[in-house]
Amino acid sequence: MPVGRFAPSPSGRIHLGNILCCLLAWLSARQKGGRIVLRIEDLDTARCPMRYAEQMIRDLGWLGLDWDEGPETRGPEEPYFQSRRTALYQAALERLEALGLVYPCFCTRAELHASSAPHREDGRTVYAGTCRNLTPAQREERVRRRSPALRLRVPDKEISFIDGHMGPFTENLEQDCGDFLLRRSDGMFAYQLAVVVDDAAMGVTEVVRGADLLSSTPRQLYLYQLLGLTPPEFFHFPLLLAPDGRRLSKRDADAGLDSLRGRVSGEELLGRLAQLAGFHPSGEPSTAAGLLSEFSWERVPRADIRLPEILFA
Ligand code: GLU
Numbered sequence: 640m641p642v643g644r645f646a647p648s649p650s651g652r653i654h655l656g657n658i659l660c661c662l663l664a665w666l667s668a669r670q671k672g673g674r675i676v677l678r679i680e681d682l683d684t685a686r687c688p689m690r691y692a693e694q695m696i697r698d699l700g701w702l703g704l705d706w707d708e709g710p711e712t713r714g715p716e717e718p719y720f721q722s723r724r725t726a727l728y729q730a731a732l733e734r735l736e737a738l739g740l741v742y743p744c745f746c747t748r749a750e751l752h753a754s755s756a757p758h759r760e761d762g763r764t765v766y767a768g769t770c771r772n773l774t775p776a777q778r779e780e781r782v783r784r785r786s787p788a789l790r791l792r793v794p795d796k797e798i799s800f801i802d803g804h805m806g807p808f809t810e811n812l813e814q815d816c817g818d819f820l821l822r823r824s825d826g827m828f829a830y831q832l833a834v835v836v837d838d839a840a841m842g843v844t845e846v847v848r849g850a851d852l853l854s855s856t857p858r859q860l861y862l863y864q865l866l867g868l869t870p871p872e873f874f875h876f877p878l879l880l881a882p883d884g885r886r887l888s889k890r891d892a893d894a895g896l897d898s899l900r901g902r903v904s905g906e907e908l909l910g911r912l913a914q915l916a917g918f919h920p921s922g923e924p925s926t927a928a929g930l931l932s933e934f935s936w937e938r939v940p941r942a943d944i945r946l947p948e949i950l951f952a
Contacts, residue, residue, distance in 0.1 A: 642844045643668025644676040645699070645706060646834070649691035650683065652895040653698045655950060656849060656879040656887045659912050663876055664847035665704050665927055666934040676841050677709030679720045682833055692720070698896050702905040703926055708841070716841045721833050728828040731836045731866055732821055735791060738865060741821060743778060743787030744770040755817075763854065766790070766817030786825075790818040791862075798857035803874040804936050805850065810857040819858055835859050839868040850875045850943075851886075874936065876916070877943045882951050899950070908950075915944050 643664045647657055668675055677699070681687035696710065708714030718724060735741050746754070746769055755764035771792065773781070781787070793812035801807050810816065820829045838846060853875045863870040879887055899908065906924035913919030913930050918938040 641668050641671040641673030642676060642842050643673055643847060644678060644838065644841065644843050645704075645709075646678045646680050646837075646848070647695055648680040648683075648687060649695050650686045651691060652897055653695050654887050654895050655899075655908075655912065655946065658698075658702060658896075658908070659876070659879060659916060660848055661699060661702075661704050662909060662912060662927060662930075663874070663916065663934075663939070664845075666930060667845060667847050667874060667936070669928075670931055670934060673844070674708070675706040676714070676716070676843065677706040677712070677719060678837055678841065679710060680830070680833070681720055681722045682827055682830065684722050687722075698900075701900065702909060716837075721837065724833070724837065725828060727836050727840065728822075728833050731832060731862075732789065732828075734866060735821065735862075740792045740865065741789050742771060742773075742792060742818075743782065744790045744818075744820075745773075745781045745785050745787050746770060747785075763816070765815065766819065768818060771818060788820055788824040789822040791821050792818050793858075793861065798860050800856060800860055800870075800873065802853065802856070803845070803872050804939060805853060805875050805941060808853060808856065810854060812857060812861060815854075816858060831855060831858050832862065835862040835866065835868065838871055839863070839866070843871050845872045845874060847874045847876065849878050851878060877940055879915070880943050880945045882946055882948050884945065887946075911950060915946070916940075 645661045645664055647653065665675060679692045681692060706712060709719045754767040754769055795813040797809050797811045799807065799809040819831060821832045822828050856873055860870055881887060904924065906926055909927060910919060910922050910924040913925065914922035917940050918933050918935060919930055
């Protein structure tokens, strides 16, 4: 059976981009008769206090977007909070270590910034491999001064896949990304590892998320391969932008639900978002279920979408 998921990071109040993500994930899975899993991506516990997760769950309920498995609803893959699933990430890390592909990295933030050249056009930096070939003696000496992060050694190899919405996408892991983090120096597991472990464990067959994560997908596919797991299908959708073209951010409370909830109903909001996403021309208020007959990935644009002033508060 198809399984989709909502995987929000509760580092602030949910914004319209997150809501569009949940709506598209819901429609895409439900149209195929699939189930939905809600997983709270709160690895960064300092930035994701519990009250934000609780608020997010209430907001999704207000919107009428339901799920079959998750916190409160429960399910076979409990717990549904990443902060409580670290034993699984540790086990995956150990499998990668056994393959000889993990090494400690002692670079400070400043060192990374200075050495991670060249900066790519999209603002990503490529890790220069500074700690890749340290000798055992060098590692021993450094570990006394600083606890290391852990990185995955990547090959000079292209990873290609066909995105269900954006089409073919290819990246050379070494040239476009470099050896990437699996665990930070403070012990926090990296998103890339956790998301793969969890999507596989939770039986997710389709991942719907914003196009800002398109370039994470080759790294994740490489992890699926190394861990012997079956990858889901991926659908990346265009980002919602503020009326002036800026990216939305939770921190700035852009297009957050705080002010919108007082002005519009959940059904009005879903109707307007579905209109912006190209598959509900009338923009009339609708329940999520009411949009099932109109939704199709082919109708969703591929270019970023600017929010109208009226939805931007
Ligand atoms: N937790 C991520 C976010 O809220 C989404 C990760 C994903 O969909 O893979 O941006």
